[in-house]
Amino acid sequence: MNPRFVTKTMHAYLDYPVAVALMGLPFVLGLGRSNPLALWLSVGTGVAALLLTILTDHKTGLIRVLPYSFHLAVDALVGVVFAIAPFVLGFNGIDAAFYWLNAAAVLTVVSLHKPEAVPTPAIA
Numbered sequence: 001m002n003p004r005f006v007t008k009t010m011h012a013y014l015d016y017p018v019a020v021a022l023m024g025l026p027f028v029l030g031l032g033r034s035n036p037l038a039l040w041l042s043v044g045t046g047v048a049a050l051l052l053t054i055l056t057d058h059k060t061g062l063i064r065v066l067p068y069s070f071h072l073a074v075d076a077l078v079g080v081v082f083a084i085a086p087f088v089l090g091f092n093g094i095d096a097a098f099y100w101l102n103a104a105a106v107l108t109v110v111s112l113h114k115p116e117a118v119p120t121p122a123i124a
Contacts, residue, residue, distance in 0.1 A: 006112040008068055012060040014055035014109070022046030022102075031095050038095035041085060042102075045078060072110055079106035 015121035032039035056071040057064035066117070082103035086096035 004114045006109055007114050008116060009059050011085070011109065011113065012053075012056075012058040015049065015056075019046050019049040019053060023047060026098070029098060030095055031098055034092045035089050036090050036096045038091045038098070041078050041089075042098070045082075049078075052059060070112060075106055076110045079110060080102045084107065 022042050025065060026039045026042045031042065033082070049075055052066070052074055054062045054066060055066045057066060058068050058071070062078065078101070082099045085091060085099050
């Protein structure tokens with residue numbers, strides 16, 4: 001059994017709520033107590049995630065100019081940045097927990113991505 005079950009379509013439907021959560025949750029949770037960047041890194045990433053989703057060639061992309069493989073690479077990079085941000089920027093408490101939980105979620109989704117089937121050429 002292949003544990004990679006997150007399809008391109010599933011990922012597409014997750015993108016918009018995640019972008020909105022990255023923009024809104026920092027205010028709801030009161031992030032920024034240990035460093036103001038804890039609030040603004042998430043908000044900025046949420047805005048970038050929204051733009052990335054709009055521009056990605058997948059089911060919910062509105063202007064489909066970026067390949068899905070690029071989208072996955074950016075997501076993986078965000079996961080790594082979120083994992084190390086608390087150490088580099090001195091986040092602690094809820095600020096650090098927010099980034100570590102998001103890093104784990106993003107890296108899990110990316111690692112569970114189900115590769116698309118490559119069409120085989122028809123033999124004439």
